[in-house]
Amino acid sequence: MTRSTTTPDENPADRLPKAWNPGDVEADLYQGWVDSGYFVADPDSAKPGYSIVLPPPNVTGSLHMGHALDHTLMDVLSRRKRMQGYEVLWLPGMDHAGIATQSLVEKQLVAEGTSKDELGRDAFIEKVWEWKRESGGTIGEQMRRIGDGVDWSRERFTMDEGLSRAVQTMFKLLHDRGLIYRAERLVNWSPVLKTAISDIEVKYEDVEGELVSLRYGSLNDDEPHVVVATTRVETMLGDTAVAVHPDDERYRDLVGTTLPHPFLDREIPVIADDYVDPEFGTGAVKITPAHDPNDFEMGVRHSLPMPSIMDTSGRIADTGTQFDGMDRFEARVAVREALAEQGRVVAEKRPYVHSVGHSERSGEPIEPRLSLQWWVNVSTLAASAGDAVRDGRTVVHPKSQEPRWFAWVDDMHDWCISRQLWWGHRIPIWYGPDGETVCLGPDETPPEGWVQDPDVLDTWFSSGLWPFSTMGWPDRTPDLEKFYPTSVLVTGYDILFFWVARMMMFGTTVGDELPGPVPFRDVFLHGLVRDEFGRKMSKSKGNGIDPLDWVDRFGADALRFTLARGAHPGGDLSVGEDNAQSSRNFATKLFNATKFALMNGAVVQDLPARETLTDADRWILDRLATVRAEVDDALDRYEFGKACEALYHFAWDEVCDWYLELAKVQFSSERAAEPTRIVLGVVLDSILRLLHPVIPFVTETLWKALTGGESIVVAPWPKETGVGADPVALQRVSDMQKLITEVRRFRSDQGVKPKQKVPARLLGVEEADLTAQIPATRALAFLTEPEEDFAETASIEVRLSLGTVVVSVDTSGTVDVAAERKRAEKDLAAAEKELAATTAKLGNEAFIGKAPEAVVDKIRARQQIAREDVERITARLREMGPA
Known part of the structure; x- marks a missing residue:
């Protein structure tokens, strides 16, 4: 038990400021924690290990509400485990964010009147490193503002030398196993960035396009022809077939024949494929294998030619038509008009709203494009990631997310890992003068005169190694021995497939070389942070909330408590300023309660014998024990919202609204005063420690004032007392609360002012076993003893557990x-x-x-x-x- 310590002339309440103003103390408190080394993990410690790796935010980014939620929940888990006696590692770091960072620096170069191509590759990469050194620390400072208790001594960056070594090692391992290959496949292509991009970097938007119906074959209705409809008429320059359903009687005679292409000197075969929906449109579709994912699959099935009709910037190229050199959107109009001149547009263009993928970074519609890229064969890797969840080595919370996990990993397509960028981990493949290739590991030197592949790896490749590359893999380090596998991964369900799956694939692949077979034992998936109306936050809606704005206005604790209180496994949470203000009020309530306790001599020391305590004392201690158990159970199951709700209502409703008021009455009793001071101190001490992981700043300030201890960060987590509950005390206090509440309501209905004292007679108190509660009942209900001339003007009957109490009042002269x-x-x-x-x-x-x-x-x-x-x-x- 922590004991309060004071000097003889010291008033403990003077340890607190006059009012709670978080902006005055948060920065100094945080720096004090860092300087004291509280967040530094010791791999040689005898304590059991507990570890979390921070999902690395982009080096170009700043904290948004999703980050703030992520970080708050990880900090709650880390701080609690530290207090429970674990050696905790919460490892921070940032992602190099290949596309985002390169785009940002390229824009700066344009503003300076130059370009990356003018600088050359090496000079450009040095420019990016220069930008990172000067401007890449924004998000780290913001993490400090919200109180992230991370081990800054272990901060990592995905382009660090050690992590780069891990990336090269993993690439060679997979390449040597035949799981990495080079092939021409369809990718998401950004004509602005001139690179393939990942699925997560494609955002789909509904756009108004036009549906054009065009005619292949004869213009005579009595001769062979077919009509197809498309929203991308320019891609017909790359058509290599028209497809119909094999059971469609309308086109049975056409299957196997060919139709001339309107602009090219080639014939277009009519093929049959089950993919075609005979009920949609005309039941016939044009097939452009090099520019549509579904068409590509059909092209593979039917061995169709796959000519690309666009260059890397999205211009028509190499078709031999008048459209070469046109931008794809310019060509869309020109091709339609040319078809119309031939009489092949069979209907006026019709408006058509459809979903189109756009590049998240550059904003333009992405172009499905056939491109020579490096790929990972994911079949065995995805199977091992699925098996790890199936056999319980990794547990997904909530379990309801498991079907989504299995649906993804059980049907995963091969992964395009190459990007046509300069900033990133360069692919460790080298080409010889006679076409030879070699994959080199981190400690191998390329032959003289050989040239390295110009592409870099997808950012998700390096972040997929994050749980173990950050701890020193491929070396077997003390950190890996102590802290791997990591204990839990906390992240949003929206990146379950893109990041979590890749970490699981890599972690299970090299599991034999690591201290554990999986990268994390638990995966906790939370939902999205939405605005107060339940809408997804976005720049276009203007409803985004800057978490640092809330820190400035309400304090970091208010931000954190709002987010943790709304966090439930797998569920989205809606937040608004009212929530933040409520959390701010809660911090103030705790501050005022603790200051009141200190002003009245509350101390933290061993409790007196239980039989010397009042019913109110025993009741609040029993409620504390119950709430502590509820909080432990909730946090063990990642039910952050339930834990916060339990603590909020216990602290506000039961401690502040009831026990503090009852304590005021007991302070006036010579026998009860000293035990009350101890009980109040013990209860507040436990509340502050239970709340500390969620609201660290106000709890640190109050706990140090209350106990005189070093820091609540390293204080022990409250444990079970082993003292059984007292049902009699609970019954008496519950009955007293009901009695006081009913009298207060009755007074209000009678028009009596809230704190106006009214003479009253209490009948049936002894039968209800509330004799000892009479002083508190009168004090909290503002009832005085009746005098000889007492004349009842109204009365109320309150039915309680053991009997009915009748309260008669004389309101004469008190009500207008x-x-x-x-x-x-x-x-x-x-x-x-x-x-x-x-x-x-x-x-x-x-x-x-x-x-x-x-x-x-x-x-x-x-x-x-x-x-x-x-x-x-x-x-x-x-x-x-x-x-």
Whole structure:
């Protein structure tokens, strides 16, 4: 038990500022933690290891709300485990973000009047490193602002020498096993960036296009022809077939024949394939294998030619037509007009809204393009990633996400890992003068005169090694021995497939060379952070929230508590300023409660014998034990929201609203005062420690003032006391709370001011076993002892566990009946107006049909409250008698 320490003349309350202003203390507190080495992990420690690797944010980025949620939850887990006696490693770092970083530096060069091509590859890469050294630390500073308890001494960057060595080692390992190959396949191509991009870098948007129906074959309806429709008419320059369903009687005679291409000197075969939907459009589709994923698969099945009709910048090229040199969108118009001149556009162009993939970085529509790239054969790797979850080596939380995991890894396509960039890990393949190739490991030297492949690896390749490359692999380091496999991966479900799957594939592939067969034992998947109306945050909607703005306005604790309180496994969370303000108010409530306790001599020391404590003392200690168990259970299951809700309501509703008020009464008792000071100190000490992982700054400030201890960061986590609960104390306190609450409501209905003392007689208290609670009941209900001239004006019966207590009051002279009637009539009018408005909304079928369910539920709740208010106020007016 931590004990409070004070000097003889010291008032412990003076250790606290006059008011809680987080901006005054957060930066100094954080730096103090770092300087004290609290976050530095020791691989030689005898403590059990616990580790988390931070999902590396892009070096070009800044923290958004999704990051803030990620970081908060990881910090909660890390801080709690540290307090529980684990040797904790939370390893930070950043991703080199190949495309994003190269694009950013390229734009800077253009602004300076030059370009990467003018600089050359080596000079350009040095420029990027220069930018990283000068501007790449933004996100690290923001992490400090929100209180991330990471081990900065182990900060990693995916282009660091050690991580680059790991990347080269993994590439060679997979290449030598025949799992990396080079082939011409269809990729997502960015004409602006002139590189292949990954699926996660493609964002789909609904766009208004045009559907053009064009005619292959004869213009005479009685002669062989077929009509196909397309939104990308320019790609018909690359058509190598027209496909129909094999059972479609309309085209049975055409299958196996050919039709002349309108612009090219070649014949287009008509083929049959089950992929074609005979019910859609004309039941015939054009096939452009080099520019459409589905067409590519069909081209492979039917051994069709696959001519590319565009260059790397998206211009028509090498078709031998008048369209060569045109931009793809310019060609779209020109091809349609040329087809129309031939009489091959069989219907006017029609508006057509369809989903089109756009490059996340450069914004333009991506172009499916046949391209020679490096690929990973993922079949065995994906199977091992799936098996690790199936056999329980890695557990996905929530379990409901498992089907999505298996659907992905069980049907994964080969992975394009090459990018046509300069910034990144260069592919370790070297070409000899006579066409020879060799894959070199990190310690191997290329033959003289050989040339390295110009492409770099997909960023996801290096980040896929993150859990073990950051700890020193391919060497067997002390960090790997102590902290691998990592304990848990915390990330959003939206990148389950792109990042988590790759880490699992790589981790299980080299599991025999590591201290464990998987990269992490648990995967916790949280949802997206949405705005207060449940909408996805986006720049276009203007509804994004800068987490650092909330830190400035409400404090880091408020940001963290808001996010953790809304975090449930797999579920999205909606947040708004009201949530942040509520969290800020909670921190202030804790501050005021602790200051009150210190001003009244609260201390943290061993509890007195239980039999010397009051019912209220025993009740709050039992409730503390229950809540501690609930919090432990919730956090063990990654139920952050449940843990926060339990602590919030216990601290606010039970400790602040009830026990502090009861303590005020007990402080006036010579026998109960000293035990109360100890109980209050012990309860606050435990609350602060339980809350510390979520709201570290205010809890550190208050705990040090309360206990005089070094730091709550290294304080022990509260444990089970081993003392059984006291059901009698619980019953008495619960009955007392009910009695006080009913009297307060009764007073309000009678028009008595909240703190105005009223004489009252309490009957049946002894039978209800509440004799010892009379002083507290009178104090908290503002009831005084009746005098000889007591005359009852009203009474209330409160049914309790062991009997009924009758409270008779004399309100004569305390209530202005006329004023009270006027107030009640005004309240009644407002309640009736609210009832009418909500009833009208709920009766509007158009509104009910369109409004989100959550909105309708809120209106139903408002209607119910208004209905109850009307009934209550009407009854009150009736009691007052005629005006």
